[in-house]
Amino acid sequence: MEQRMWKVSASPHLNDKESISKIMWLVAASLAPAGIGAVYFFGAHAAWVIFWAVVAAVGTEAAIQKLMGKPVTVSDGSAFVTGLLLAYNMPAESPFWLPIIGSIFAIGLGKQIFGGLGYNPMNPALLGRAFLLASWPTHMTIFKTAPHGGTISGIDVETGATPLNLLKLSQDVLRQVKINPAEVPAQKVAEATEHISKLYDAYGNLFWGKVGGCLGETSVFLLLLGAAFLLYKRYIDLRIPVSYIGTVALLTWMFGGTDGLFTGNPLFHVLAGGLILGAFFMATDMVTSPITPKGQWAFGIGCGVITVVIRLIGGYPEGVSYSILLMNLTVPLLDRWAKPTIFGGAAKK
């Protein structure tokens, strides 16, 4: 932001050397390891998806601001981050027009239509993803590119399913057996059991990123590397990630198994899918998450509950993006509920 503001304004009045553009570019830098990892694991096509998403996001922001006669602020990096995050939420083999349309939607209808940075009620990148998922479900849910030196499922089985998807399919078979043993062939049951036990042993592949999935969500290690940097710089704090991941771990441990309560595998559910990307980089978005500590705890827990409900009961194998979008909408209410008492004000009666 180049305009100097000397106007009398509402609080906060504390000034800091930090600026929007510095924060945003450092967030982009913290996402870089995962991006480089994506290109290593999924090949050059992943780089193209990232490229098109970023170019379209920045271009749309500039075009809309120009049309509306506002100062063009693409150099603040926020559109760049939105494009980056959108690309990280897409399969590596997406056709080039998919990230372009997604970014146009994310910036145009997810952000600028509400008035630009700071006014958008929901995370633009996730809105873009939700739009693409509803428009071209086959492109967004089918993963064809196996990671370098690994398989899509993360285990040595010939299948196009991601780890979460394979778990869901296998657990469906085991549940079916309990309801109606006569209808399921024994061979399929054995296969499903084998898949589940192999999946629960594949922590290494999940941690390093040798699994299929959206291009930027697979490598937990590289994502944590970036997240550690953001935590060190204090751009994010641990409240939302910890409450989010903790809730997912607890609930999947309780309800995630097929043999009754507390038979699930929390570690698998934490490492698989887009939880790490979502919890550290998207649920913590400054514009669309609560500002009060109490609100942040509640926000994280809410995200966790919705994610687990979608993963275990819903039709999709993964629920991170919808859970964050839904909780984004509760942010004004959460902040209102968690409003701290003004200093010197009377205690609540």
Place this chain on the structure above:
Amino acid sequence: MSVVGEFTKGIYKENPVFKQALGLCPTLAVSNSVQNAVGMGVAMTFVLVMSNIIVSLIRGFVPKKIRIPIYIVVIATFVTIVDLSMAGFAPALHKALGIFVPLIVVNCIILGRAEAFAGRNTVVRSLMDGLGMGLGFTLALLVLATFRETLGNGTFYGLPVHWKGFEPMLIMILPPGAFLTIGLVLGTMNWWDRRRA
């Protein structure tokens, strides 16, 4: 206002959907294809014109206190006529429009025009008003359906209008597409009106 003016006002200036924001539920629901839009528009216009005529005819001896129940009976009668005729003569359209034909009864455009216009104007003016409002409603549906069907299904009136390899934007024929389209159309119209004013 001139009699012709009563007709033309419904098309843009007082468009029931875009300007009065009435009848949004069926608008959003059946604007997913041009065929449905035309069918719904014609059915609506028929009911609107007939109910306006009857309401205007009986306006002299309808007691103020029970005018609403009487209007509803009149409207419901014409809706049932449309519903039965469609089931008998255009079963495919009847199936496609589904519950939204019987629901014309509670469409606020019709009761709105009966209450705000036909109940206090002459038969000719009410007829023109009904025709104009019906046409305005049909046009609004057509505008939305054109965007939604071509983008969401790659067709217009069921005929393919797309290049090879086109992949339809499914969201457009799903409910969220209806909200997105009407929001963008309303925004564009407001921007246009403000620019001209």
Place this chain on the structure above:
Amino acid sequence: MKDVVRMGGILGIVTIIAAGVLGAVANVTKPRIEEQHRLALERALLAALPTADPRAIVPVKDENGNILYYKGYADPDTTKLVGYAFLAIGKGYSSDIQTMVGVDTTGKIIGIKILSELETPGLGAKIEEIRHGEKRPWFQAQFIGKTKKDLLVDKDGGPIVSVTGATISSRAVTNSIRKGLERLEKLIGGFKQPAQQPAA
């Protein structure tokens, strides 16, 4: 008091007139509507039993008059039985999917037509999709020639290719047909053994 009577009277007159008009309209349209229903059913039955004579498809009813299944004959005198047809209803993603299914006397599917469904356009509704240049919906065409044991979608280890992104709809159709077939088998006391293929 007088007011109430007057208003009641006016409302009564309006309703009586409306009822009269509606009665007349219903009288005119009723046979047309029944005709349309009959035509739709007939078309479905013909699609399900292509080898049967259109005039010789007879419903088999239970003691309450509910139609259990249909018998199709090749001749108007109903002597040569070619197969059975039944209505399979399965719970899809957003609607009950009704499918008319025809089988020959050995229990092999010879025809299928989806009568009604309200699945998601572009996904589940593709169970009725006709690909460019083809005459029949590809999803339904897969069922022709299948018997009870083949009626599983690919996700459940069977040969029926499900519609991409619409496993629930595909599974609903497949499972409802399998269950309907099992019910039919019980009702008619078992299918005939298929003729032995001559050894090659």
